[in-house]
Amino acid sequence: MTEDNETLDVYAWNVNGLRAATRKGFCEWLHGSGADIVGVQEIRALRDQLPKKVAEPDGFYTHFFPARSKKGYSGVGLFSKLEPDEVQTTVEVERFDVEGRVQFARFGALQIANVYFPNGSGTNRDLSRIPYKLDFYEHLRELLQPAVERGDPLLVMGDFNTAHKPIDLARPKANTKTSGFRPEEREALQEWFDAGWSDTFRHVCQQPERYSWWTYRGNCRERNVGWRIDYILASPGAMEFFVDADIHHDVMGSDHCPVSVTLHGDVLG
Numbered sequence: 001m002t003e004d005n006e007t008l009d010v011y012a013w014n015v016n017g018l019r020a021a022t023r024k025g026f027c028e029w030l031h032g033s034g035a036d037i038v039g040v041q042e043i044r045a046l047r048d049q050l051p052k053k054v055a056e057p058d059g060f061y062t063h064f065f066p067a068r069s070k071k072g073y074s075g076v077g078l079f080s081k082l083e084p085d086e087v088q089t090t091v092e093v094e095r096f097d098v099e100g101r102v103q104f105a106r107f108g109a110l111q112i113a114n115v116y117f118p119n120g121s122g123t124n125r126d127l128s129r130i131p132y133k134l135d136f137y138e139h140l141r142e143l144l145q146p147a148v149e150r151g152d153p154l155l156v157m158g159d160f161n162t163a164h165k166p167i168d169l170a171r172p173k174a175n176t177k178t179s180g181f182r183p184e185e186r187e188a189l190q191e192w193f194d195a196g197w198s199d200t201f202r203h204v205c206q207q208p209e210r211y212s213w214w215t216y217r218g219n220c221r222e223r224n225v226g227w228r229i230d231y232i233l234a235s236p237g238a239m240e241f242f243v244d245a246d247i248h249h250d251v252m253g254s255d256h257c258p259v260s261v262t263l264h265g266d267v268l269g
Contacts, residue, residue: 012157014256018043024253039114043075067100075100109269115158120179137188153238168228197233200245241267
């Protein structure tokens, strides 16, 4: 946080392999970003496989939750200048927990869920994972709903693997049958907003062509042919402390870029 504790800057970033991102300058970005809390997704590594400079960066508390189902897959990680009061990694369903998809961290009154939501495409791009994805969306939302209704300040952040509306991807008409923009996936995300969550970026920016992921194929990033599938959602209790939100499209090192939210420091209680 700033010296006067006025604001808290929280970032989420799918790094598409934390070891690869480290080689591409992740640690330099971390120390220069001004971030107080960073949640990363798709770390694809065990803690002991990570270089020390990213496993134990100066000035940051770290916690990693890799997938148990298979090596080099999924996983989430937390970097924080503030040591959390607690970190939990279960959503109480084994078929979700084994894939290393969620970290719940509490900082005073503020709770943050760092999440790597499933992709609906199977290994053969056959849409076979969509039922699993939809079940995950529903289960996590229902798990958090009591805290939302209590008015607790919560953030749910990470790679949601779904573009919400046509404005959120460059070619919506061409992707209506593609996982990430299928009607059932968009509806599952809409249910979060119907339950009271706010899309922090859209709270401040309604402009098109603001994306957070670009395929490596076809120079899509250079041409800005992308998707906005990375979000920070805020509960009504967290929105009371909302200051700003952004997408940091100029940050390289992954096929995704970081997204951020700034909250008033009083959110910590």
